[in-house]
Amino acid sequence: MFFIKGARKRGFKLSSALLPFTIGTYSGNLNDNGLSFINAAKEFEQLKMISQDIVSNAYTTYIFSLIDAAFKDNEPIPVWYQKVATAIRLIDEEFDAEIITNIIEIQLLSVFGVQPQLQGCAVGGETQGEFDYSEAYGGLLCSKHWYLDNNRLHATQKAIFYLRQFSVVNLDKLNSIKVAERTKKELRQIIDVIYDNSVGLNLKSKKFIDGMSSWPVSLKKKTEI
Template sequence: MLNKWEGIILKSMPYGESNKIVTLYTREAGKMTAMARGAKKPASRLAAVTQTFTHGFFLLHAGRGMGTLEQGEPVNSMRHIREDLEATAYASFVVELIDRLTEDKGQGPNVFALLQDALHAMNEGYDPEAIALFVEWKMLPVAGIHPVLHQCAHCRATEGEFAFSFQMIGFLCHRCFQIDPYIVRITPTQLRLIRTFFTVPIQQVGSLTLKKATKQFMRKIVRTVYDEQVGVRLKSRAFLDQLERTPQLLPQKEKPQEDGE
């Protein structure tokens, strides 16, 4: 069956002398894998449209096994992401995370919209580190993790001082702190940020900028959840860790006025 689907290329791997195997996440059918014949040839009409991060419309011949990519019409090649090392690194992390957490021919709720919003925000120059954090938090339910962030995970209280519990995977109020000896105390601002990252669509956040320490705190919590509950290890994360240790690898950019703590 021949289908025209809107999609974004998650990864593209060479196959043989002239072909590529591409994985794309489509709006209509979720994640698909397809053979792009001749796409490695520079003159191929599939060469440009099969590059990672490309957003476009794709004509696929889908069957029981791997499909065949017949044509592609690019909507956005994500040029800024390709030309900016930091954006490339975080965009690579986003597409790898989504690829690892989703099944072929499976469609998670709102995953395409999340991927599209994230890459387009990075391509427009918004903080790629913050955008990647939004994706990490919002992909938790796709990984089978549903943190309790609207009330105390134990007594259901909505008022009081709160901390984050990895044992309960959510907030505990001060009345229940004794349940988990390893709680992470959080401020009211940090609590609001966690809820924002988990619930608010990326396009509604606008140009929110965060201090480096705030992003590090948010990353520590969400990645501990992934490490302890999901067990996903991503190759792109190693490069991000390297950038964190050696920021001189990145060109200096003008620092925007920051929000948050």
């Protein structure tokens, strides 16, 4: 956490660099004891679409609260910094915010100490064929082993396909992504099951997103806030 001197003054030189959803290079004093201060910023850009669109805004806020929950303060996270910067730039470029969020959620699981087996069957290691997700086995089960868990999620093959893709996709190489609404709903449910039962966060930003699904479409489209 950083403090900023004089931020409330009119004409403050850093005001535009400190707007929400701004990416930039900030410099200041990092003190071991007492307060740390930011005193300069360069190469900053505000992500305009995210700032103006309530849906993108909600997903981006949720991604930040996940990162906040996953990592300790004062710990440099260069790999994840790049990943999140890419994710929110993609959302700002109108890539599907729900999907970008799903990718971050799946890839963050290992940081939360949950490592679902998504590369192959958790029992026999099979990598080909039909799969389902089993909480009891902590990952995929191939159809040969479905009999082992009646409480497996009974997910569609499409949802399983994306789940596996999301665990390995490199956001920097994402060109486009289009997932059917029905599959997106299913992915949301599967990831919620994994998070609720294995991670156990209770984030306000996620509750906001859950509530958003009951909003009329007209309200969700490009709402200015």
